[in-house]
Amino acid sequence: MSYLDVIVFCILISAKCCSQDVVFPSWFKFGAASAAYQIEGGWNASDKGESMWDKLLHTQPRVAADGANGDVACDSYHLWRRDIEMCVELGLELYRFSISWPRLLPSGFPNHISEDGKNYYNNLINGLLEKGIEPVVTLYHFDLPQSLQDLGGWANPLIADWFADYARVVFTLYGDRVKTWLTLNEPFGICDVGYNLQQAPYLNDTEVGRYLCNKNTMLAHAKAWRLYQEEFKPRYHGKVSLSTLFIWYEPLTPDDKEVTELTIEHWEGRYAHPIFSKEGGWPPRIQQFLDNAAKKEGYHRPRLPTFTAEEIELVRGTYDFYGLNHYTTRKVRKAKFGEEIESWPFYGSKELGIVLENDRSWPLGSVDWFAMYPEGLWKQLHWLKDTYGVQEILITENGYVNVDDDLNDWKRMKYIRDNLEQIQYAIEDGINVTGYIHWTLMDNFEWLAGYKVNFGLYAVNFTDPERKRTPRESARYYSKVTRGRSYDYLHVGLYE
Numbered sequence: 001m002s003y004l005d006v007i008v009f010c011i012l013i014s015a016k017c018c019s020q021d022v023v024f025p026s027w028f029k030f031g032a033a034s035a036a037y038q039i040e041g042g043w044n045a046s047d048k049g050e051s052m053w054d055k056l057l058h059t060q061p062r063v064a065a066d067g068a069n070g071d072v073a074c075d076s077y078h079l080w081r082r083d084i085e086m087c088v089e090l091g092l093e094l095y096r097f098s099i100s101w102p103r104l105l106p107s108g109f110p111n112h113i114s115e116d117g118k119n120y121y122n123n124l125i126n127g128l129l130e131k132g133i134e135p136v137v138t139l140y141h142f143d144l145p146q147s148l149q150d151l152g153g154w155a156n157p158l159i160a161d162w163f164a165d166y167a168r169v170v171f172t173l174y175g176d177r178v179k180t181w182l183t184l185n186e187p188f189g190i191c192d193v194g195y196n197l198q199q200a201p202y203l204n205d206t207e208v209g210r211y212l213c214n215k216n217t218m219l220a221h222a223k224a225w226r227l228y229q230e231e232f233k234p235r236y237h238g239k240v241s242l243s244t245l246f247i248w249y250e251p252l253t254p255d256d257k258e259v260t261e262l263t264i265e266h267w268e269g270r271y272a273h274p275i276f277s278k279e280g281g282w283p284p285r286i287q288q289f290l291d292n293a294a295k296k297e298g299y300h301r302p303r304l305p306t307f308t309a310e311e312i313e314l315v316r317g318t319y320d321f322y323g324l325n326h327y328t329t330r331k332v333r334k335a336k337f338g339e340e341i342e343s344w345p346f347y348g349s350k351e352l353g354i355v356l357e358n359d360r361s362w363p364l365g366s367v368d369w370f371a372m373y374p375e376g377l378w379k380q381l382h383w384l385k386d387t388y389g390v391q392e393i394l395i396t397e398n399g400y401v402n403v404d405d406d407l408n409d410w411k412r413m414k415y416i417r418d419n420l421e422q423i424q425y426a427i428e429d430g431i432n433v434t435g436y437i438h439w440t441l442m443d444n445f446e447w448l449a450g451y452k453v454n455f456g457l458y459a460v461n462f463t464d465p466e467r468k469r470t471p472r473e474s475a476r477y478y479s480k481v482t483r484g485r486s487y488d489y490l491h492v493g494l495y496e
């Protein structure tokens with residue numbers, strides 16, 4: 001046993017000794033998540049259309065680390081049976097995956113539905129249900145058909161209807177078996193990241209494009225939600241929401257309180273307030289802030305496009321639960337005069353004149369922006385309940401990034417344990433958190449970081465043509481959690 005192993009062992013044993021056996025309620029469900037482009041591969045199988053990621057990484061291969069792309073990824077297009085087996089090994093009740101829009105609708109439009117695409121998802125859904133695992137299906141996880149990107153993508157207001165047409169096809173094909181739907185994964189990622197050269201469509205348009213995209217994602221989500229409500233809910237009784245990225249922010253000093261509130265509105269509010277607030281529309285402070293900025297910059301119209309009264313009504317209240325992707329917490333402080341502000345990976349800091357820091361007392365994960373501060377999740381759950389009065393929250397992503405591919409990923413186990421503990425506290429406080437979906441089932445194509453970092457419960461050998469999957473210690477731990485319905489298993493598996 002190395003010195004480090006001894007320390008880890010002591011930490012884990014002490015965690016075990018101090019913990020009580022807390023059991024999650026029977027209605028609380030455990031799951032894991034993935035996304036089409038990150039795992040499927042089969043980028044040109046059968047009649048699949050090109051996605052904007054295919055296009056980006058084939059034409060600008062240097063954009064992602066090591067020139068990587070998702071052409072094969074985890075090859076789940078062929079290995080989906082093994083993926084289901086892994087869900088069974090983990091004892092999952094939920095498996096969240098996404099549908100590739102261009103795989104199902106090669107032209108982007110419903111003029112032609114791919115037989116092959118249709119069967120792929122039918123097999124996956126049926127295979128999961130046979131094992132008693134509920135599919136949680138995301139309609140869109142960052143992989144727009146390139147044909148639609150060529151027409152302006154998320155900056156074109158017509159996309160709201162194109163998305164609703166696509167959603168109708170998906171609900172028609174799978175609505176009899178899928179009861180939990182997420183329209184969009186992280187519109188923040190689609191717009192704020194995608195229009196800031198950090199993700200497809202890899203545009204540098206943070207001033208205008210990003211905000212057009214912001215508004216259009218809200219309308220697209222709302223149209224799909226209403227469509228389900230009217231045409232499918234009476235028959236299928238499912239629930240629809242979206243996954244919203246929510247990094248928790250806290251003021252560094254009392255003096256930074258106001259700017260922290262503005263930060264929360266900027267990062268989260270622009271994608272949550274129109275849907276979840278009682279009054280709808282943009283969060284007022286950030287709207288004002290951005291309007292003033294636009295005037296000073298000489299724009300004749302707000303950069304954040306105004307919602308009409310009808311649009312506010314169209315979007316407001318279009319949810320059946322809150323889908324939360326939570327990863328970490330940051331401290332916010334006003335930048336000092338002349339201070340250089342970095343905006344990666346937290347976009348928009350320059351615009352607000354803020355600096356995001358880690359609290360010295362929070363341990364860091366394997367990268368310098370990833371603080372291990374599980375209490376942030378608890379605070380965020382409270383904030384969501386207090387601010388929007390949401391009645392149900394499903395954690396649709398929560399996971400730990402690692403830079404080495406060690407199978408003994410004890411920090412990930414600790415991260416899961418500590419986050420589950422905070423969820424448990426929130427439930428005890430009366431917040432209705434109905435499930436926890438871990439990101440991610442297995443290592444996969446981590447966007448521009450390629451295969452250099454990992455989030456997986458299972459490691460994947462990307463140099464092996466078979467893409468062998470191997471459980472990490474966190475997979476063993478999580479399978480104890482799902483079966484025992486408690487997080488108090490940190491000692492298990494490590495030294496067996």
Ligand code: BGC
Binds near residue numbers: 185
């Ligand atoms: C995204 C995933 C991504 C994960 C880790 C989430 O925001 O939905 O696609 O892999 O973060 O970066």
